[in-house]
Amino acid sequence: MIRTGKDIWVTKLSHRCRGSEAFSLIEVIIIIAIAGFVVSAIALLALRISLIKSTNENLLTASTLAEDVIERIREKSIDGFSTLQTIIGNDADQKEVYFDSNEFAQLCGSSDIPPEILAALDKLPDSEELSFVRFEVIGRNPLNGSIEKLRVAVVIRWREAARSTDKEREYILTTQISRLGFGKFLK
Numbered sequence: 001m002i003r004t005g006k007d008i009w010v011t012k013l014s015h016r017c018r019g020s021e022a023f024s025l026i027e028v029i030i031i032i033a034i035a036g037f038v039v040s041a042i043a044l045l046a047l048r049i050s051l052i053k054s055t056n057e058n059l060l061t062a063s064t065l066a067e068d069v070i071e072r073i074r075e076k077s078i079d080g081f082s083t084l085q086t087i088i089g090n091d092a093d094q095k096e097v098y099f100d101s102n103e104f105a106q107l108c109g110s111s112d113i114p115p116e117i118l119a120a121l122d123k124l125p126d127s128e129e130l131s132f133v134r135f136e137v138i139g140r141n142p143l144n145g146s147i148e149k150l151r152v153a154v155v156i157r158w159r160e161a162a163r164s165t166d167k168e169r170e171y172i173l174t175t176q177i178s179r180l181g182f183g184k185f186l187k
Helices: 005-019 023-081 081-088 104-105 115-123 182-186
Strands: 094-098 132-140 148-161 170-177
Touching: 023 081, 023 104, 023 115, 023 148, 023 170, 081 094, 081 148, 094 104, 094 148, 148 182
Parallel strands: none
Antiparallel strands: 094 132, 132 148, 148 170
């Protein structure tokens, strides 16, 4: 029996398929390289998602903390505007009260900073030393010089390890307070 070229090729192909179940070295290297690219892409994606999640949690904590401080200041203005005037001073038009000061504790209505504020500050790196409340006098009584209107800005600052360039973040919440209430403030 005489074999033609086609018969020889088919015989070699079927012999290779039946007898060679292992991959060649080139095939193994290609599979490992592709798997390496896929795994590294998934790892980078997971890292990025983790950093974004951390950033969002910090921002949510900062906004909640700022709202809590603003509400305490509003409450303090209703109960006794004189406390705010004492903290700001009669002659000053602007005052910054840092969270780690005794004035801030007084602003919160106690001798110490309330535990819920401390818990929120603990979640944000270095925020207790960086955060403050800025009082800006925007209206005084012309007769006695007492404060009538205030702009209050709660500035929450913290450091983010995830950021490569500017590691400090800040969240600012501003409100305006009037001695006589919001209705008089609008007039």
